[in-house]
Amino acid sequence: MLKVEFNGHSAGIEDMHRVATWNYGHFTSMQVRQGAVRGLDRHLERLARASRELFPDAADGGPDRLRGLIRHALDGEGDATVRVTVIPRDGEMAATDVMVSVSEPLTDAPEPAWLVRAVTYERDLPHLKHVATMGLTHQLRQAREAGFDDVLFVGRDGYVREGSEWNVAFWDGARVVWPEAEALPGIAMHLLRQGLRRTGVPWTARRVAVGALAGFTAAAATNSSCPSQPLARIGGTSFPGDDGTLDAVLRSAWAEVPWDVL
Structure with missing residues (x-):
C-alpha cells in the first residue's frame, strides 16, 4: 500500500519533482488504527505551529482542512501509516501545498534492546x-x-x-x-x-x-x-x-x- 496525494489529488510528476529538489518544509507522521489516531489534535497543532514559523504569509486552511485531506488520502483504509508534509508552492513561499502519504501500518512491538x-x-x-x-x-x-x-x-x-x-x-x-x-x-x-x-x-x-x-x-x-x-x-x-x-x-x-x- 502506497498512495501520495497533493491537496487531495493524486501526486503528479511536477509535485514529486518539487519534493525531491526542495528540503524546506515540515511534516508529522502518525499511526492510524480503525480510522483513529492517538494525539490527533497534537499532530494538527504541530503542523499549524510549524507553518506559522516557516510560512508566516501562507494560509493553511485550519485543522478541518488537514483532517479532510488525511481522510481523503486514506479513502476508507482503516489501518495505515500517514505522513502529512507541508511544502512551499513556489520560491516566494506565500502559499503551501499539503502532501499526504499513506503506507503500511507499523507494528508497535519493540525490537531486541x-x-x-x-x-x-x-x-x-x-x-x-x-x-x-x-x-x-x-x-x-x-x-x-x-x-x-x-x-x-x-x-x-x-x-x-x-x-x-x-x-x-x-x-x-x-x-x-x-x-x-x-x-x-x-x-x-x-x-x-x-x-x-x-x-x-x-x-x-x-x-x-x-x-x-x-x-x-x-x-x-x-x-x-x-x-x-x-x-x-x-x-x-x-x-x-x-x-x-x-x-x-x-x-x-x-x-x-x-x-x-x-
Whole structure:
C-alpha cells in the first residue's frame, strides 16, 4: 500500500519533482488504527505551529482542512501509516501545498534492546519536525556502519537531547526522567506523560548530562510508532535492567491514551 496525494489529488510528476529538489518544509507522521489516531489534535497543532514559523504569509486552511485531506488520502483504509508534509508552492513561499502519504501500518512491538551510539550533534531548528534531515541521516548511517542500532544526539554542552527519530526516557528506580533540552517535543512523549499521570507513575523533566547516564537503571526510545523501545547501551554506558519496569510503565501509560477519530 502506497498512495501520495497533493491537496487531495493524486501526486503528479511536477509535485514529486518539487519534493525531491526542495528540503524546506515540515511534516508529522502518525499511526492510524480503525480510522483513529492517538494525539490527533497534537499532530494538527504541530503542523499549524510549524507553518506559522516557516510560512508566516501562507494560509493553511485550519485543522478541518488537514483532517479532510488525511481522510481523503486514506479513502476508507482503516489501518495505515500517514505522513502529512507541508511544502512551499513556489520560491516566494506565500502559499503551501499539503502532501499526504499513506503506507503500511507499523507494528508497535519493540525490537531486541538497541545498542545506541552517542554523538555530539545538534539539528537545525530542533523544535521543528522539518524535512532537512541530511545531517540526522548521516549520523544514523555512521552509527549503523559502526555496529550500533541507532544514535542519540548530545549537545555541545554535554547534555542529552534526542534520538534520531525518537525521544529518550530513563528510569532512576522511582520515576521516569525525560531529558530537558533543545529537541523535538515528541507527540508520543507528551501523550506518555499524560498517561503516566493517569496511572500514577511519577515523572520529571530535567537536564541530563551524558556523563551521568550510569545513574539510571533503564532507558527507552519513544515515538508514535513504538512507545517503548528498550535500550541496552548508550555509548559506553550499559543499563543493568529493571525487570521490565520502565517498559511496563510506559506501555501502561500508552494504553491510557485515547484514540481520536479522524
